[in-house]
Amino acid sequence: xxxxxxxxxxxxxxxxxxxxxxxVWDENIALELAKELGIDELTDGxxxxxxxxxxxxxxxxxxxxxxxxxxxxxxxxxxxxxxxPDGPLKKAAKISGLPKPKSCV
Amino acid sequence: xxxxxxxxxGTAGTIMANKLAPLLNRDEWSITIVDxxxxxxxxxGFLFIPFGIYTCRDVKKSKRDxxxxxxxxxxxxxxxxxxEKNRVILSNNAILSYDFLIIATGSKITTxxxxxxxxxLWQKNVFDFYTVEGACHMADYFKHWNGGKLVxxxxxxxxxxxxxxxxxxxxxxxxxxxxxxxDKVDIHYVTPLSGAFTKPKASEILxxxxxxxxxxxxxxxxxxxxxxxxxKIISYDDNEIDFDVLVTVPTNIGDEYVERSDLGxxxxxxxxDNHTLRxxxxxxxxxxxxxxxxxxxxxxxxxHFEADILTENFIDAIDNRELRAKFDGHANCFIESxxxxxxxxxxxxxxxxxxxxxxxxxxxxxxxxxxxRMNHYGKVMFRWIYWNMLLRGLELPIESNMTLxxxxx
Ligand SMILES: Cc1cc2nc3c(=O)[nH]c(=O)nc-3n(C[C@H](O)[C@H](O)[C@H](O)COP(=O)(O)OP(=O)(O)OC[C@H]3O[C@@H](n4cnc5c(N)ncnc54)[C@H](O)[C@@H]3O)c2cc1C
Numbered sequence: 001x002x003x004x005x006x007x008x009x010x011x012x013x014x015x016x017x018x019x020x021x022x023x024v025w026d027e028n029i030a031l032e033l034a035k036e037l038g039i040d041e042l043t044d045g046x047x048x049x050x051x052x053x054x055x056x057x058x059x060x061x062x063x064x065x066x067x068x069x070x071x072x073x074x075x076x077x078x079x080x081x082x083x084x085p086d087g088p089l090k091k092a093a094k095i096s097g098l099p100k101p102k103s104c105v
Numbered sequence: 106x107x108x109x110x111x112x113x114x115g116t117a118g119t120i121m122a123n124k125l126a127p128l129l130n131r132d133e134w135s136i137t138i139v140d141x142x143x144x145x146x147x148x149x150g151f152l153f154i155p156f157g158i159y160t161c162r163d164v165k166k167s168k169r170d171x172x173x174x175x176x177x178x179x180x181x182x183x184x185x186x187x188x189e190k191n192r193v194i195l196s197n198n199a200i201l202s203y204d205f206l207i208i209a210t211g212s213k214i215t216t217x218x219x220x221x222x223x224x225x226l227w228q229k230n231v232f233d234f235y236t237v238e239g240a241c242h243m244a245d246y247f248k249h250w251n252g253g254k255l256v257x258x259x260x261x262x263x264x265x266x267x268x269x270x271x272x273x274x275x276x277x278x279x280x281x282x283x284x285x286x287x288d289k290v291d292i293h294y295v296t297p298l299s300g301a302f303t304k305p306k307a308s309e310i311l312x313x314x315x316x317x318x319x320x321x322x323x324x325x326x327x328x329x330x331x332x333x334x335x336x337k338i339i340s341y342d343d344n345e346i347d348f349d350v351l352v353t354v355p356t357n358i359g360d361e362y363v364e365r366s367d368l369g370x371x372x373x374x375x376x377x378d379n380h381t382l383r384x385x386x387x388x389x390x391x392x393x394x395x396x397x398x399x400x401x402x403x404x405x406x407x408x409h410f411e412a413d414i415l416t417e418n419f420i421d422a423i424d425n426r427e428l429r430a431k432f433d434g435h436a437n438c439f440i441e442s443x444x445x446x447x448x449x450x451x452x453x454x455x456x457x458x459x460x461x462x463x464x465x466x467x468x469x470x471x472x473x474x475x476x477x478r479m480n481h482y483g484k485v486m487f488r489w490i491y492w493n494m495l496l497r498g499l500e501l502p503i504e505s506n507m508t509l510x511x512x513x514x
Pocket of ligand 1: 265
């Protein structure tokens with residue numbers, strides 16, 4: 001497995017460049033990954049989405065769909081696109097330390 | 106007397122009734138199937154209606170003609186299921202109790218999820234082809250259309266038959282070319298996916314075909330609303346696309362009774378075990394076809410493969426045995442590519458569509474991920490196979506679980 005240094009820690013990453021193990025995630029890692037994706041600051045809105053994604057992933061093993069996030073995370077679809085421009089789901093999952101969401105068939 | 110109730114007499118419900126009726130002892134079992142409509146539509150045929158290849162009459166037959174003797178047919182709207190009480194409530198308040206329930210109520214489009222979709226341009230310049238009405242309106246419109254911007258948009262995934270919108274643009278290219286007006290029609294494929302299709306190999310090959318056929322592609326597009334005054338669609342991130350004709354594939358959902366019964370997810374699809382097809386929440390409920398939340402394609406061919414697996418598992422379940430048959434997500438789809446040609450893809454949960462020959466390794470007669478005339482004949486034949494073999498639950502010369510033989514890795 002490949003590793004890289006994120007916020008001073010050596011961390012395993014998968015072939016998509018996402019964290020291989022979501023349990024090593026912390027907010028500093030999130031911020032560094034966000035910056036790489038062009039998001040300079042993690043606002044309360046970002047954090048709501050990140051925590052919602054992580055909670056859902058821990059309980060169901062799956063990354064929720066955009067529709068579900070828009071309905072349940074407290075951040076609506078319009079806002080999601082503002083917070084995570086160009087592909088909110090992919091970006092939010094990466095910043096949250098989760099694998100790349102599988103697109104449905 | 107034990108009771109099996111099947112909800113939905115579309116593709117999947119009809120196949121299950123035909124498979125189980127001969128297997129269950131009539132003295133021990135009663136089988137009841139419920140549906141709201143008398144007419145069975147051949148939905149794959151909707152695709153051909155806008156281009157005058159099929160008419161509205163070519164795609165319908167009576168549901169009852171495909172249901173076996175000895176199965177009681179109830180024509181009524183399902184109001185809700187009460188799994189704790191093992192019963193189904195119909196719209197006239199009639200109650201059907203069951204020992205086992207098979208749910209096959211499919212999926213349908215909803216226009217409520219996209220603002221402005223059913224505004225003043227609906228069925229005038231904005232059409233769908235996932236309903237027979239939409240397809241027929243579009244056919245009338247295209248006959249007299251002089252050309253302009255033709256935008257096809259998928260609102261969100263998942264949709265049934267995820268290749269149908271691609272087939273639509275391929276056929277549109279072919280149709281307007283044959284009418285000598287292709288240069289007047291700007292075809293634009295606007296999708297929430299990151300490419301032409303979901304799986305990498307197929308997406309690349311199909312993406313190249315779009316380019317070759319001069320069809321524009323806008324990926325990663327998530328529609329927010331339709332502006333009926335300015336004739337444009339607008340995405341959540343404010344990307345505006347003008348249209349003269351908008352062909353929409355609206356959000357697909359399971360039927361509302363699923364929500365009323367608290368059986369589904371946020372799109373009314375029912376959480377189902379990927380391999381056994383048993384409901385995740387209720388031991389005596391099985392689900393197949395478009396109604397499930399499986400990460401497989403929602404397609405008639407998939408319903409057919411699932412029915413083989415479910416038949417075995419159902420027999421195990423009523424005998425109180427462990428469920429032994431496992432569904433692998435097998436899907437097999439002919440993709441019309443226009444000008445009398447087609448493509449075939451064959452894949453499952455784990456293996457993406459690959460090139461090769463099908464179903465006989467090295468021989469075919471069909472070619473995977475390649476445009477051929479033979480593949481087009483396969484699609485044309487599918488209608489006959491659908492009515493005469495598939496719905497009747499007869500064996501087709503294709504295994505339910507996918508095989509890698511004949512495929513190039
Ligand atoms: C345009 C288009 C093209 C397609 N092309 C292909 C193709 O090329 N190949 C392919 O394999 N598949 C194709 N499909 C997909 C295929 O038609 C479906 O996947 C298949 O019909 C699913 O079967 P089903 O039994 O799950 O649902 P359906 O066949 O839709 O049946 C569901 C049934 O449940 C009934 N029902 C639902 N709710 C209620 C209620 N509350 N009360 C009573 N009855 C209810 C409905 O009336 C319906 O009869 C296509 C679909 C479309 C729309």
